[in-house]
Amino acid sequence: MFNKDSWQEIFETISKNKLRTFLSGFTVALGIFIFVILFGFGNGLKNSFQEFFMDDATNVIRVFPGRTSKPYQGFESGRAIEFRNDDLAAIKDNFRFQVQYITPRITRNTTVKYKNNSNNYGLRAVAPAHAAAEKTIMMKGRFINQLDVINKTKYAVIGRLVEIDLFESEDALEKFVNIGNRSYKVVGVFQDDGGDNEERFVYIPYTTNQLVEKNTDKLDQLIIGFNPAIGYEGSLLFEEKLLRFLKEKHHVKPSDPKAINSRNIADQMNKNQQFGTALQWIVTFVGLGTLIAGVIGISNIMVFVVKERTKELGVRKAIGATPRAVTLMILQESIFITTAAGYIGLFTGIFILKTLGTSLAEDYFIKNPYISIGTAIFATITLIFFGAIAGYVPARKAARIKPIEALRSK
Secondary structure, three states: OOOHHHHHHHHHHHHHOHHHHHHHHHHHHHHHHHHHHHHHHHHHHHHHHHHHHHOOOOOEEEEEEOEOOOOEOOEOOOOEOOEEHHHHHHHHHHOOOOEEEEEEEEEEEEEEEEOOEEEEEEEEEEOOOHHHHHOOEEEEEOOOOHHHHHHOOOEEEEEHHHHHHHHOOOOOOOOEEEEOOEEEEEEEEEEOOOOOHHHHEEEEEHHHHHHHOOOOOEEOEEEEEEOHHHHHHHHHHHHHHHHHHHHHHOOOOOOOOOOEEEEEHHHHHHHHHHHHHHHHHHHHHHHHHHHHHHHHHHHHHHHHHHHHOHHHHHHHHHOOOOHHHHHHHHHHHHHHHHHHHHHHHHHHHHHHHHHHOOOOHHHHOOOOOOOOHHHHHHHHHHHHHHHHHHHHHHHHHHHOOOHHHHHHOO
16 A cells, blocks of 8 residues: 555646645645644633632632621611621631631722832731732742731731832832831732732731721621632532621621622632633534534545546556555545645644744633644544545445446546
């Protein structure tokens, strides 16, 4: 099958039928190219989902107070729910096994000044556990600690970009910044994989912020890190019990959907991963459709090839060519075209995916699209296999042509 004369004949046939060969190869190359691109985009979407959630801890439930939408126990609807410091202790006491850590968060916008430089930044008043929830990376110094919370110290931890904006070439550690007309000592500088926005925040102890705001004990939200040992299903059950507990504590009707809300990061990540996987399956099926279209295209072209070469095949059989030899001749040409075009489409698709990189991340949420070499080669080999089958059908038909009938055909 793979002797020199066979290859010479294939190349002669291709050179005499350049347009036909190009159309055959283009159909196959386009099919594998589209498959690679679509499969790569599916992986790029999954990368974006994963990065969006993985820059923070995934064993986290965030709880937000809202307004009641139903009257309950003598309280009217429309009442604002307020979390307070005693909620922290109550959750720790009642969910000892489920809770790994807990931190409040109070969020404000404020002007931060250092010497002649000033800018507006987000201020987060938190507890030490906030660093674990946000996966905060300390570049210099330290984060807020428990003594800061107990003593209500005027210490601040600033983001990397805050240091660049305000301190320029100076080291911010041990310097004093003015936050809301009060002086705070910088004890740490952090960075965050969540991006530039996350590095424009300033952290202070939540008790310090409460002291500044007329010695209140109000909290904006609660961030609870659940014990990973309870698993995904356990986190859903814990979330349900936690909301029930807080509603009872704040005299909220259990069926009220607006008074206290939560966001389970593990649940959201799971749902988005499922969505990303489903989307990848969809684009994969579309890609498979293009592969099938390529197989059908080369099948149709090979049928035309056989019909065009009917007389030639008749002469070959008349001078002694066996049906097997005729079949292998047609089949070899089909496999060669499919293989060459398939790998052209494969490597072109991989090259384009590598070129795109992160360029689609901002507008289309497709980051670092890729296809594994194993998947790409498997798809190409599959296409070659079905291309061989597509060529085999007309080849078998050609092998059954009787020489006398072939010579009479026009």
